[in-house]
Amino acid sequence: MNSSRPGISIVCVSYNGEQFISGALASLEREFSTSGLSYEYLIFDNASTDDSCSVIESFFSKQNLSGFIFKKSQVNLGFTKAVNILVSLARYDTLLFINNDTEILDLSETIDHVKTGKLRDDEILTGNILNKDLTPQRNYFFYPSLRVYIAELFLFKSFLEKYLYYRSLGKLKKPRFLKKVYFSGCFLVMKKSLFLTPGGFDETYVLYHEEGDLLYTLENEGLKKTILKDRIIHYGNGGNHISEFAFLHYFRGFYIFLRKHSKVPEILLRMLFFLGFTFRILLLRIGIRIHYSPFASFYPIYGKKMEMSTCIALHRRVLRAVWDE
Numbered sequence: 310m311n312s313s314r315p316g317i318s319i320v321c322v323s324y325n326g327e328q329f330i331s332g333a334l335a336s337l338e339r340e341f342s343t344s345g346l347s348y349e350y351l352i353f354d355n356a357s358t359d360d361s362c363s364v365i366e367s368f369f370s371k372q373n374l375s376g377f378i379f380k381k382s383q384v385n386l387g388f389t390k391a392v393n394i395l396v397s398l399a400r401y402d403t404l405l406f407i408n409n410d411t412e413i414l415d416l417s418e419t420i421d422h423v424k425t426g427k428l429r430d431d432e433i434l435t436g437n438i439l440n441k442d443l444t445p446q447r448n449y450f451f452y453p454s455l456r457v458y459i460a461e462l463f464l465f466k467s468f469l470e471k472y473l474y475y476r477s478l479g480k481l482k483k484p485r486f487l488k489k490v491y492f493s494g495c496f497l498v499m500k501k502s503l504f505l506t507p508g509g510f511d512e513t514y515v516l517y518h519e520e521g522d523l524l525y526t527l528e529n530e531g532l533k534k535t536i537l538k539d540r541i542i543h544y545g546n547g548g549n550h551i552s553e554f555a556f557l558h559y560f561r562g563f564y565i566f567l568r569k570h571s572k573v574p575e576i577l578l579r580m581l582f583f584l585g586f587t588f589r590i591l592l593l594r595i596g597i598r599i600h601y602s603p604f605a606s607f608y609p610i611y612g613k614k615m616e617m618s619t620c621i622a623l624h625r626r627v628l629r630a631v632w633d634e
Contacts, residue, residue: 311315314347314401314623315347315401315402316346316347316349316351316400316401316402316403317341317346317347317348317349317395317401317403317404317405317423317498317538318348318351318395318399318400318403318404318405318501319337319341319348319349319350319351319378319391319405319407320351320395320396320399320404320405320406320407321333321350321353321406321407321409322350322353322354322355322388322392322395322409323354323355323357323390324354324355324356324357324361324385324409325357325358325359325410326357326360326409326410327357327359327360327361327364328361328410328565329410329411329412329544330361330364330365330368330409330410330608331364331365331367331368331408331411333407333408333409333411333412333413334350334365334368335368336411336412336413336414336550337407337416338372338374339422340413340415340416340420341416342419342423343353344424345424346420346424347376347401347424347469348401349376349378349395349399349400350369350374350376350377350378351378351379351380351398351399351469352365352377352378352379352380352395353379353380353381353382353391353392353393353394353395353472354380354381354382355382355385355386355387355388355391356380356382356383356384356385356386356453360409361409362381362621363484365379366379373508374616376525378395378398380395380541381505385554387512387515387558388510388514388515388516388519389509389510389512389514389516389519390400390510390512390515391412392406392509392510393509393510394424394510395534396501396504396505396509399501400502401501402419402501402502403423403428403498403500404480404497404498404499404500404501405419405496405497405498406494406495406497406498407495407541408494408495408496408543410495410543410544410545411495411496411515411539411541411542411543411544412541412542412544413539413541414437414439414539414540414541415538415539415540415583416436416539416541416544417539418436418537418538418539419434419436419498419539419561422434422498422537423498428498428499428500429533430500430502430526430531430535431502431503431530431531431532432499432500432503432532432533432535433497433498433499433524433527433532433533433534433535434497434498434499434535434536434537435448435492435493435496435497435498435521435535435536435537436448436496436536436538436540436541437536437537437539437540437541438493438496438541438542438543439540439543440497440542440543440545441542441544441578441621443542445598446495446543446545447493448492448493448536449490449491449492449493450479450490450491450493450521451489451516451527451568452489452490452491452570452611453563453566453570453571454567454571455520455567455571455573458567458578458581459581459585461560461563461580461585462581462582462584462585462586462588462589463585463588464588464589464599469558473539475498476516487534488528491520491521491525492520492524492534492536493520493543493573494519494520495562496541496543497520499627502525503525503530504523506526506527506530507523507526507527510522510523510544511523511569512577513565513569514558514562514565514566515561515562516554516555516558516559516562517555517558517559517562517563518559518562518563518565518566521566522565522570522625525566525570553623553626555628556623556627557626557630559632560627560631561627561630561634564578564582564631566632579631579632582628582631582632583628583632586624586627586628587628588610589624590621590624590625590628593617593620593621593624594621596617598617609633610617
């Protein structure tokens with residue numbers, strides 16, 4: 310396939326996205342159908358157990374679109390592998406990565422950047438990400454570091470995040486600050502050639518931190534990061550309670566990132582993980598409820614309480630999985 314063909318390939322991995330996927334696709338179609346751009350949809354269903362596949366197929370049958378590839382897997386391959394499969398099928402030179410639990414309100418600047426050639430070969434775009442009530446949702450995260458790792462494991466990340474967040478106010482669009490952060494993967498736009506520079510997503514990650522790994526790797530290539538005025542609602546995990554799968558791979562991905570990119574000895578990373586999760590389990594065993602979800606401060610849905618025994622069992626399974634990594 311000719312990877313330099315002008316246009317945009319919309320890449321979306323769906324898992325149990327029945328509630329939002331139709332709205333996400335409709336909002337994308339509303340923006341691109343009148344854009345004058347060549348575009349296509351590349352959708353991958355990762356073994357959903359709801360009616361996501363029927364919803365997606367119904368949407369495209371009604372739209373009668375020819376630029377549509379829909380891959381379905383009988384097993385959950387993970388986000389990174391699914392994305393890499395879709396990108397290998399992309400016909401156009403620009404990729405738009407979007408979550409299935411989003412809704413586009415305005416995409417005019419993105420379309421203009423792609424249509425007029427403003428998008429540089431070494432540039433990644435994102436937009437203004439919003440909550441359901443249209444309040445701003447934080448769309449940037451500091452690259453994983455040892456101090457954030459410790460804060461996450463020992464449950465004082467929210468305090469550190471608030472400190473770092475307030476220090477970042479007013480600095481977001483400054484180049485020196487942007488080198489310290491990566492954008493959320495819920496909405497990203499870049500050239501296909503840039504995504505493939507490091508070989509796409511590292512499939513050692515399954516879910517979470519893969520976009521941080523990609524951007525961190527590309528920083529050495531002189532990566533330019535740009536935040537546009539476009540507006541995208543991100544509902545957060547399709548509105549679902551955080552799953553064991555997500556919880557596991559969030560922490561596993563954090564560990565993998567530091568093992569890959571930091572100078573911290575692996576044995577120290579492993580011991581910190583063991584101590585941190587043992588501390589969490591101890592708190593749970595003596596009846597202290599903790600904000601176990603790493604996303605509770607971003608999406609209210611993640612603040613839902615889990616049965617104490619279930620939460621303890623989950624922490625034990627994740628501890629074993631990362632210890633055996």
